[in-house]
Amino acid sequence: MAQELGQLPMGWLLTALIVIVVASGFSIGRIRAERYLIAGGQKFHSRGNYHGYYVAMWGFIPPLLVAGLYVLFAKPTALGLLSSELPEAFHTLSSAELQSYLESVANAAAMGGYSGSDLVFATVTGRYLELWGSLKGATLALMLAGAVTGIMYARRKVSPAFRARLRVERGAEAFLFLCAAIAIATTVGIVASLLYESLRFFAEVPFTDFLFGTRWNAQTSAEFGALPLFFGTFMIALIAMLVAAPVGLFSAIYLSEYASVRTRRYVKPLLEMLAGIPTVVYGFFALLVIAPAVRASALGINSFLIELGAANGPVLAAQPTSALAAGLVMGVMVIPFVSSLSDDVINAVPDSLRDGAFAMGATKSETIKQIILPAALPGIVASMLLAVSRAIGETMIVVMAAGQRARISFDPSTDLTTITVQIVALLTGETEFDSPKTLSAFALGLVLFVVTLIFNLIALRVVQRYRDKYE
Amino acid sequence: MDTTYDPALAGEGADDGQPLLYPRIDCRDVSVFYSGKQAVFDVSLPVFDRSVTALIGPSGCGKSTFLRCLNRMNDTIDGAKVTGEIFMDGENINSSHIDPVLLRSRVGMVFQKPNPFPKSIYDNIAYGPRIHGLVDDRQELDAIVEKSLRRAGLWEEVKDRLGQPGTSLSGGQQQRLCIARAIAVRPEVILMDEPCSSLDPIATARIEELIDELRKRYCIVIVTHSMQQAARVSQRTAFFHLGHLVEMGDTDQIFTSPRERRTEDYITGRFG
Ligand SMILES: Nc1ncnc2c1ncn2[C@@H]1O[C@H](COP(=O)(O)OP(=O)(O)O)[C@@H](O)[C@H]1O
Ligand SMILES: [Mg+2]
Numbered sequence: 001m002a003q004e005l006g007q008l009p010m011g012w013l014l015t016a017l018i019v020i021v022v023a024s025g026f027s028i029g030r031i032r033a034e035r036y037l038i039a040g041g042q043k044f045h046s047r048g049n050y051h052g053y054y055v056a057m058w059g060f061i062p063p064l065l066v067a068g069l070y071v072l073f074a075k076p077t078a079l080g081l082l083s084s085e086l087p088e089a090f091h092t093l094s095s096a097e098l099q100s101y102l103e104s105v106a107n108a109a110a111m112g113g114y115s116g117s118d119l120v121f122a123t124v125t126g127r128y129l130e131l132w133g134s135l136k137g138a139t140l141a142l143m144l145a146g147a148v149t150g151i152m153y154a155r156r157k158v159s160p161a162f163r164a165r166l167r168v169e170r171g172a173e174a175f176l177f178l179c180a181a182i183a184i185a186t187t188v189g190i191v192a193s194l195l196y197e198s199l200r201f202f203a204e205v206p207f208t209d210f211l212f213g214t215r216w217n218a219q220t221s222a223e224f225g226a227l228p229l230f231f232g233t234f235m236i237a238l239i240a241m242l243v244a245a246p247v248g249l250f251s252a253i254y255l256s257e258y259a260s261v262r263t264r265r266y267v268k269p270l271l272e273m274l275a276g277i278p279t280v281v282y283g284f285f286a287l288l289v290i291a292p293a294v295r296a297s298a299l300g301i302n303s304f305l306i307e308l309g310a311a312n313g314p315v316l317a318a319q320p321t322s323a324l325a326a327g328l329v330m331g332v333m334v335i336p337f338v339s340s341l342s343d344d345v346i347n348a349v350p351d352s353l354r355d356g357a358f359a360m361g362a363t364k365s366e367t368i369k370q371i372i373l374p375a376a377l378p379g380i381v382a383s384m385l386l387a388v389s390r391a392i393g394e395t396m397i398v399v400m401a402a403g404q405r406a407r408i409s410f411d412p413s414t415d416l417t418t419i420t421v422q423i424v425a426l427l428t429g430e431t432e433f434d435s436p437k438t439l440s441a442f443a444l445g446l447v448l449f450v451v452t453l454i455f456n457l458i459a460l461r462v463v464q465r466y467r468d469k470y471e
Numbered sequence: 472m473d474t475t476y477d478p479a480l481a482g483e484g485a486d487d488g489q490p491l492l493y494p495r496i497d498c499r500d501v502s503v504f505y506s507g508k509q510a511v512f513d514v515s516l517p518v519f520d521r522s523v524t525a526l527i528g529p530s531g532c533g534k535s536t537f538l539r540c541l542n543r544m545n546d547t548i549d550g551a552k553v554t555g556e557i558f559m560d561g562e563n564i565n566s567s568h569i570d571p572v573l574l575r576s577r578v579g580m581v582f583q584k585p586n587p588f589p590k591s592i593y594d595n596i597a598y599g600p601r602i603h604g605l606v607d608d609r610q611e612l613d614a615i616v617e618k619s620l621r622r623a624g625l626w627e628e629v630k631d632r633l634g635q636p637g638t639s640l641s642g643g644q645q646q647r648l649c650i651a652r653a654i655a656v657r658p659e660v661i662l663m664d665e666p667c668s669s670l671d672p673i674a675t676a677r678i679e680e681l682i683d684e685l686r687k688r689y690c691i692v693i694v695t696h697s698m699q700q701a702a703r704v705s706q707r708t709a710f711f712h713l714g715h716l717v718e719m720g721d722t723d724q725i726f727t728s729p730r731e732r733r734t735e736d737y738i739t740g741r742f743g
Contacts, residue, residue, distance in 0.1 A: 261549075352586035356649070358547055360599045360656060361576035370598070375589045 029055025046165035054164040058154035062146025197442035216406035228406035232416035237391040239327025248338025256346040283400035291325035298413035317414035324412035326402040337387040345379025382459035389455035395420040495520035501555035525701035528711035542578035579653030585645035587637030599656035623651035643674025
């Protein structure tokens with residue numbers, strides 16, 4: 001019986017239970033409130049619906065808490081109970097071995113039970129399913145009991161003087177807070193796990209070797225000098241910004257100062273669409289169109305230099321994938337990050353400054369160059385920082401078009417690799433979770449996170465100060 | 472304050488304090504349309520040199536719009552169209568061969584809200600002389616900055632902090648900075664659009680004193696919604712209503728014996 005319970009689809013049951021409880025709580029509260037009304041008597045402080053919501057709230061919260069406890073603690077509890085029952089023979093196992101044994105038991109149970117030839121394993125799995133089933137049964141019973149108690153409690157409160165509306169308002173506020181808290185908790189959780197795994201990595205590989213080492217060879221041998229990755233990331237982001245900064249800024253100036261309202265209405269969304277193109281599309285565009293073109297021109301330059309006698313061998317590497325190809329395409333991708341925000345800040349420069357400059361006899365371009373741009377500069381810088389941070393974190397384009405070899409080279413036609421590319425490489429394919437190889441991905445992730453965070457924070461602060469100045 | 476005649480800074484004419492009785496600016500049948508909607512109707516108005524002309528009237532009657540015709544600032548507004556003739560030194564400034572950029576260096580403007588550039592006090596003043604190439608070296612520029620600030624009565628207050636941003640000054644100081652900025656390009660005419668409406672009474676009094684001082688050298692046109700101000704600072708007054716010029720004349724005459732009923736009603740506060 002308990003084994004069958006173990007197979008119950010808990011997710012559906014929990015949801016169904018909660019829906020039923022809420023619906024019945026609502027109608028119970030409302031009907032009770034309305035009965036008072038029909039009986040005549042005093043005026044109600046809150047309308048019938050609010051009493052309904054109030055009762056539903058009380059029916060909802062206790063089972064929700066139980067469900068939360070279940071999600072968090074059911075599995076560890078079941079496994080804990082199981083391991084305390086295990087026979088003598090298991091006590092010789094090391095804790096790591098025991099852990100992985102229990103893990104496979106849980107997996108087998110999740111698949112619906114074990115029917116293979118290992119009798120011991122089958123027995124253990126069966127027992128686990130029993131324990132698990134009892135837990136589920138207990139949880140469902142507890143939820144039901146909680147819901148009923150809650151509804152009973154709340155139902156007694158329904159009366160003309162009861163301020164159900166205020167209670168419901170407070171409940172709604174708490175619910176909204178909870179949603180915000182989930183987002184924050186997720187961020188904190190991710191950062192904490194990044195930190196934790198990185199610390200484990202740095203326990204094995206010295207911090208300075210990682211940051212300043214120049215040899216990266218995580219796949220085959222244990223060389224974790226990440227400098228070439230930082231270099232590659234920096235180089236490609238730089239190329240991208242050489243494209244995006246001028247193009248983005250000049251289009252922003254055109255849009256905000258020269259374009260008519262009509263043109264602006266069409267061109268700005270079009271530009272912003274660049275940011276909406278899936279990066280994988282940019283990636284294969286970079287790989288199939290730009291990279292071959294870069295290679296061809298590099299080869300052309302090489303033979304030209306040789307013919308001139310300026311060089312007696314190839315000067316440029318002319319690889320099939322290259323930093324230049326990835327950087328150029330990434331530059332196009334981040335143009336809207338620069339243009340859109342810059343356009344906003346240029347627009348936010350008050351017209352009174354433009355009028356002032358025109359009235360002094362300044363021409364349009366003098367006004368833009370000497371008054372508008374200096375006034376908007378902080379915001380423009382912020383837009384550039386956001387673009388850089390986007391470029392540093394970009395993955396797909398570089399995975400496809402930048403290459404895999406970690407090295408430091410200023411030749412833009414050579415292939416480079418970046419932090420993001422290596423994280424992908426480290427975590428795809430066969431990986432054991434504990435090896436320094438896998439852990440190094442967390443360390444790289446941490447670096448990436450810290451760098452982009454710093455850029456974003458500076459950008460936000462700058463924009464904030466800029467807003468304060470003109471509002 | 473430096474009040475001696477200085478040909479490098481002054482408008483034309485000697486500083487004898489007497490209003491000149493020939494019109495510096497002569498407007499004939501000026502109309503303005505915003506996207507086809509007429510805001511100013513056939514205004515003909517002479518503006519005399521070395522005197523202050525006040526434009527008064529209820530808000531929305533086209534005072535600012537008319538004022539902006541005098542330095543072609545309406546060119547910068549999408550959909551605005553100006554017709555009619557405005558003669559300045561015998562030339563119609565509305566004709567197509569006039570470069571508005573050059574015109575604006577001869578006709579300075581001060582706005583309702585002080586709008587110093589986000590630059591230092593020094594650079595605010597130096598901006599105009601620099602873009603118009605009025606100076607050859609730093610010394611000359613320093614001299615212009617000092618003189619303009621003196622003229623605007625601001626020198627004593629800011630001479631030790633010329634490097635600080637113009638926006639760090641108080642509202643009244645900022646407005647005097649804007650006047651100094653306009654003076655620095657040696658204009659002949661200065662337009663002011665309600666220059667005191669965002670200032671407190673003390674700062675207003677200072678600006679009014681300043682206007683009275685500047686009148687000796689320049690031709691000044693001021694828009695104001697305060698009739699007391701018009702009476703205090705101007706020699707000539709023009710009353711606008713619904714885009715029409717209703718009446719104009721010597722300020723004394725307008726305020727004591729207006730010819731038109733509407734002018735009288737407005738001045739005595741019966742509407743507006
Ligand atoms: N930029 C503009 N676009 C369209 N209409 C305008 C613009 N500026 C002013 N107007 C209109 O022109 C008329 C005169 O305005 P304005 O010259 O500002 O009046 P005043 O300065 O006397 O208060 C008003 O009806 C106003 O709505
Ligand atoms: Mg106005």
